[in-house]
Amino acid sequence: MEKDVRVRFAPSPTGGLHLGGVRTVLYNYLFAKQNNGKFIVRIEDTDRTRFVEGAEQYIFDCLDWCGLTPDESVVHGGEYGPYRQSDRKEIYKKYAEQLIDQGNAYYAFDTPEELEQMRTNLKTDKNPNPQYDHNTRMNMRNSLSLSDAEVKQLIESGTPYVIRIKMPDNETISFTDMIRGEISNSSGLVDDKVLLKADGMPTYHLAVVVDDYLMKISHAFRGEEWLPSAPVHILLWKYLGWENEMPQWGHFPLILKPDGNGKLSKRDGQRLGFPVFAMKWADPGTGEALDGFKEVGFLPEAFVNILAMLGWNDNTEQEVFSLNELISKFSIDRIHKGGAKFDYEKAKWFNHKHLQEKTETDLYNLVLPFIHTHSPEVDNELLKKVIPLVKERCNLLTDFWDQSHFFFVRPENIDTTPISGKWDDDKTNFFKVWLTKLDELTNWDADSLENLFTDTATELSIKKGQVMLPLRIMLVGGKYGPNVMDIAALLGKKEVKVRVECILEQL
């Protein structure tokens, strides 16, 4: 019988939630939803030295914004809790001891200094990173090298110890990765990983298998950085007697820097001017705060779409997907093996596409908070009329202000150089005549304004094209924005006259 699909995302609460992390969430979520399964979030906070206050809540806030709601977690509940590893501390020890009893693990009493000593002593050009493994463990202080009496004495006297897995000298460990196919490793090349730390907390290696087992995880998906330690995990599943319940593995490719080499980091975002976190993260330790995709004006559905396409496609030309489409079309076997470089320009294009599909009411609600950061007292009715005029030239929600501020705030410091050189009295005269005729206009709308403008130009024998750009500069302050007559229509007679007259005096 097929197992129920249960997948998990297991972040450590140590800082901002990165692009790659959200993509791992997404792929897990899509797989779960597609298979009527459960998506679980488990907090892996076993490293007390890296714990950051607030990071856990922040992760859930990010998932919430993305619309990727867990079925089970610290905040969503569930039958397999606790979902925070620090709350499960007592569970792990007994399994570690079981492994010792079976001869698959051992106590190690080496101090950090002794470990350091061993590494520097054994370090050579050919072997720059000596490991604690079958070659070295008998020279260290552990329950394999020491007599039973010594071990007993050390434990009873309260000497700190860790529990390490005893990796077989030379065994081939193979497994099938859902993305990469058959993968084999030689056990002798992997070190005797610490399973239980001196403070009684498990390391990732022990915790991930114990919890995946206890939480009945059916498919274990994670980043490619875990591939080298997969043999340790597989051995643990075997040693603990759970081989038949072992989840299927899948290791996702990495998201890389847009330029140079390496994994994308928050520094790359700062250096190249784009966010790497889902939402703003303010580190309580350093006081440093970095905006996320949300703050720079991305739509969550676009953000999710971008991430989905970074390493996956559905074998058609479709690129813009809703979350529901992704749920039905996603497939693990179409995930790439190779890492992908993140492209911010393309990311903005995705957001543009999603923005255009929004209703005007939705856009109004989405844009309002961004407009308020610039001008808290905008005319809401005016904003509603402005949105359809500018939306197609916006990529980000933050672009709306840049594209429309002149509707709400009279432009200052207008650069008239594009028109001042060719300015003459005929043009001044044209605007003066047009301004007075404005008072006679019965319908204040774009068409009427344009007709009047054209007629006036014809009457004064001036080319319409010569006065169009000047009008735009007067109204907008620059060579951009929607149709000038639409702008004039929304601005209203009084404001148009003020702006035109003001510039006329300067020319």
Place this chain on the structure above:
RNA sequence: GCCGCGUUGGUCAAGGGGUUAAGACGCCUCCCUUUCACGGAGGAAUCACGGGUUCGAUUCCCGUACGUGGUACCA
């Protein structure tokens, strides 16, 4: 160093023994627009390299190079 995993235009990528090697982003040109965008039409640009296998290799195999990850009482 060792081990794992990768490699199709600048980027995301489709394809998978015989193709004019899709599409998208970006870039360039033109059209639309009396602005700037949007939109439309074009264009430049790719199978890392070397050996096999084969009538034929971008595709399969082996090397090499390059990239990337791991090599912690971090995850």
